[in-house]
Amino acid sequence: MTPAVIDDTTLLAVLAPFAAAVVAPALTRWLKHNAAWPLALVPALIFLHFTGFIGPVSQGETFVAAKAWAPSYGVNFSVYVDGLSTLFALLISGIGTLIILYAGGYLKGHVQQGRFFSFLFLFMGSMLGLVLGNNLISLFIFWELTSITSFLLIGFDNLRAASRRAALQALLVTGGGGLALLAAFILIISATGEIEMSVLLGSPDIIKDTGLYLPIFILVLGGAFTKSAQFPFHFWLPNAMEAPTPVSAYLHSATMVKAGVYLLMRMHPLLGDTVLWTTVLPLFGGVTLLVGTVLAVRQTDLKLMLAYTTVASLGLLVMLTGTSHEKALEGAVLYLLAHSLFKGGLFMIAGTIDHEAGTRDVTKLGGLRSAMPITFAAACLAALSMSGLPPFIGFIAKEVLYYGTWGWPGAGLVVTMTAVVGNALMLVIAAAVALKPFLGPKVETPKHAHEGPVLLIAGPVVLSLTGLVLALMAHTTGQLFIGPTLSSLTGEFTQVDLHLLPTSINAPLILSLITIGLGIALYTQLDRLRGLIASVLAAIGWGPDKGFDQFVCGVVGFSGRVTRLVQTGNMQTYMIVIFVFTAIAVLLPGYLTGSFPTMPEMPEYRFYEWGILFIAVLGLIAVLVAKTRLTAIVSLGIQGFAVALIFMMFGAPDLSFTQFMVETLSVVILALVMTRLNLMPSDHRSVPAALLTGIVACAVGLGLTLTLLAITQQPFDTRLSDFFAQFSRSIAHGRNIVNVIIVDFRGFDTLGEIAVVVLAGLCVLALIRVRTKPDKTVEGSTTDAVQAQASEAR
């Protein structure tokens, strides 16, 4: 079914958060933390806009809208609305509304709260652009924008080194993956000639038929695995918990980390269901699931426990997507929805506990149930959904995914066992997060705990209840959300029939019971389990996080060594290297082709022409025998004036005029520089060093002479000069062709050149103002820049 074209409202919906980001700081200065209420209207309206798509999309319709961006490259700002993107857009805007409210309460009174809202909105817009992106290039740009805004949000508390490190780490890992994704998109565009996702999805075998499937597959995985924190790239996600809790709840559980899963699901019709896909994805997903849950058990910090289970959940989603089995994919979609709801809620609850009790270390918390009853209730609802217990959406998700993995003809048994162990450990964490802080005897906390304000508890309550309501209306949920999304994954219209309670005693139900039993058994042994895992990890003593540091140190050290090798700081070395390569460049082609120009016939020189040549040679000899540097510089000027005279005689008055002035100014400026530098007045190089420079100089001179001879012996193409001569007077009203070319015919070139002159002037000025220690000369930098300036003067 070809997508229907819709009006630009949806494009505006993507841009609306960016507009909100602009006004947020001013509004926050005015309304303080209550600015959250009007600001939350923006995502709420976006949410409303996308609810309008639910009906048509569930009937199997799809929509596109586009605005030309760089049409000559085929780059458009375009959106594609189908089941998958509608689900994601609803999650991003819906949870976004609650997060904005939550951030209003959480950062109440923070001096930079306005900036925080701004960053959140920038992220929201980027994320919407990503999941709705139709054009591959604009999708990539939004993908990278989520990495950059995530960097800003993680590093929000920029005075702490841990924040800065975590932000940089997340940026390097996800940004590096982004580059892989760009490469994948370029391969897709060049191999298929298509740039719009909707067109590509119209012919599902288009990439598999190109022969570039393998590189595209690997590069897409590079982008998706880094973004969605798959093992061994998972380490940045727990570190990102340095961010304020609203960020963790929004980016690092519900939305951004799901971008990788989104990409895999979006590309599933194009790349999925191959041997490679069904091997690599379940493998990495399964390992990530187990590593994530095991590491989660070790933690005592509420946020870190949740972060590692997020890693595990992402692994589960990748594993399920990797099966390419319809029922397992259905489980993935259900779990995606359930996870966003319960994990977003639990993160906010962890933040509320931290905010109200002053700590989020689970060993220092207890007995908060009477002080924070509403938070406790919301925590229980979310945790039940996370544990996969009825009557919550998490339960349905678990039933369906067990059904799917159990029936997968591939490595169904292994995948099912992995899922059972992973889910049992998630139940342990869910119980630890929801029960430990609230039950048991009351523990003295750093702050006197009491219920959070409405801004803080609205989010968790709404999300937990949504998890319950969606499950109670299982049939409608299946029809409106799961079915359409599944259709996007399978590439054909699929309808889903969901039931809250299993209709018969079947394998999934038994697996669920095993999971619950195993989970409860492990929960009773939680402290011992934690100790055991900690000691095993201590025995290994190395992890990808440490590996990342070693890698970054290695790269920095390597570039330092290369820089020291190339940039010696010695002016003479620079000049010799430059001129040796110039000599090679002008001499080598002639030598290789053996086509040196023939010596031209010497014309009869008039006596004054001999005279000028004599002056030029005299100037050069004076340079060579000069006792002091200053004399050498002035003598070089003699030769320059002689050349200017030659230009004058052969009918180039403009050139000659300019040459005169440039020579004069070069001599003046060089002389000024020389007197300024603490140099020995005379040249004190050893004979071999002087000989080497002499040889290089002769080689360059010879090479340039030969090149000039070769050029002048080519037949002269007069088309350009004829054109200028003909039109200089009639079109440009000028008799001086040189000037007309400079300011009119080729004025744009000149504009670029004067921009360079201004910049070079600024740079030289900056260099002159650098105060160096008296015993250190600045010979290299200053004269280099002055010479660059002099050579710029044509």
Added chain:
Amino acid sequence: MRTIIFRTIAPFLTALMVLFSVFVLLRGHNEPGGGFIGGLIAASALAIFGIACGVASVRRALYFHPMSVSAFGLFLGALAGMLSFFKAQAFMTSQWLIFDLFGVEIALSTPLVFDIGVYLVVVGAIGSIALALEEREID
């Protein structure tokens, strides 16, 4: 360097050179000359004045920082190219205004404005380098 003869003659020399540079600039469209070469002449005038009478007096006489003059020249050059937008023509399409003033044909044009921009860029950039170097020599 700062002999009494040089110090006395330098202001006149500078004034003469600057006048000459403007002449070179304006005749550029039809005779040898133009903004670039005119700018170089004016810059050397500034350098001479600086050597003779000290950089401080040059800066006083200039009033604006030479680098600002340079940047303004770039701005002027770009602006001259944009005038064509009002006639819906491509960037830097030259616009001419030719009229008689007391029987003399006066030709004003965007290339002339652009050339003045080039002149200012060169005077400013080279002049500020020369002055900065001279300044360091003194302090």
